[in-house]
Structure formats: structure tokens, C-alpha cells
Amino acid sequence: MERLLSGQPQHTDGKLTKNNLCREAGISRATMNRAPELLTEWDARTATSPAGRHHQRHTEELAELRGKLRKSRDQCHALQEQVDAAATVIMTLLAENASLREHATGRSAAVIPIPLSRGQATRE
Numbered sequence: 475m476e477r478l479l480s481g482q483p484q485h486t487d488g489k490l491t492k493n494n495l496c497r498e499a500g501i502s503r504a505t506m507n508r509a510p511e512l513l514t515e516w517d518a519r520t521a522t523s524p525a526g527r528h529h530q531r532h533t534e535e536l537a538e539l540r541g542k543l544r545k546s547r548d549q550c551h552a553l554q555e556q557v558d559a560a561a562t563v564i565m566t567l568l569a570e571n572a573s574l575r576e577h578a579t580g581r582s583a584a585v586i587p588i589p590l591s592r593g594q595a596t597r598e
């Protein structure tokens with residue numbers, strides 16, 4: 475137990491689990507479960523050990539980073555939807571512009587003067 479709690483395991487990866495406690499002690503899980511006072515002590519000491527605090531900080535940091543990743547992914551999806559919508563609008567405008575250009579080239583290029591109304595004097 476001391477090796478795990480001090481962060482210096484010899485037979486495991488160092489995670490503070492009851493399975494690792496069994497492996498470090500060289501006993502079976504069934505044997506460990508027959509010692510409830512040992513399990514109670516393990517639970518109490520893992521909460522206050524340096525390795526336990528490190529594991530807890532690591533778990534909290536991991537949860538925070540996962541939340542940030544989820545938020546970033548949501549923002550990315552929202553931005554992608556905006557890009558898709560903008561692309562659709564652009565394609566529609568391009569088609570409309572091409573149609574208007576085609577329509578404009580079909581018209582006569584002659585300039586037709588607009589007659590002045592009777593009440594207006596011509597400039598000289």
C-alpha cells in the first residue's frame with residue numbers, strides 16, 4: 475500500500491486502484507476482500523495521499539479539457555453550418571448573376587433618348 479500511495483509502485487502502473495493494491499501486495503482480490511478494515515484504510519488514505527491528490531487533479535484537468543474540446547467541436551460544427559449556408563447563397567447569386575448577364579446581352583445596345591417633359595426648358 476505504501477508503494478502505491480507514495481507513487482513508487484514496483485509491480486503495477488501506479489494507478490490507485492484496488493486491483494493494483496492486490497498486485498503490489500501479491501495477493502488475490504478475494505483475499506483482499508476478506509479484510510474490510512484494509513479496504514476502509516485504503517479508501518481513507520487514497521483520498522489524502524500525494525498520489526491520490528495528483529490523480530484527482532489529473533482527473534479534474536482531464537474533465538475540463540474534455541469540456542473545452544466538446545465546446546470547440548460544437549463551435550466548429552456551427553461555423554461549418556454557416557460556411558455551408560454561405561456557399562449555398564453564393565451559388566444562388568452566381569446563377570442569378572449569370573442569368574442576368576445572359577438576359578442583358580440579348581437586349582439591343584441602342585441608346586434610346588428619353589423625351590423631356592413639356593414643362594422643362596432645355597439647357598443651352
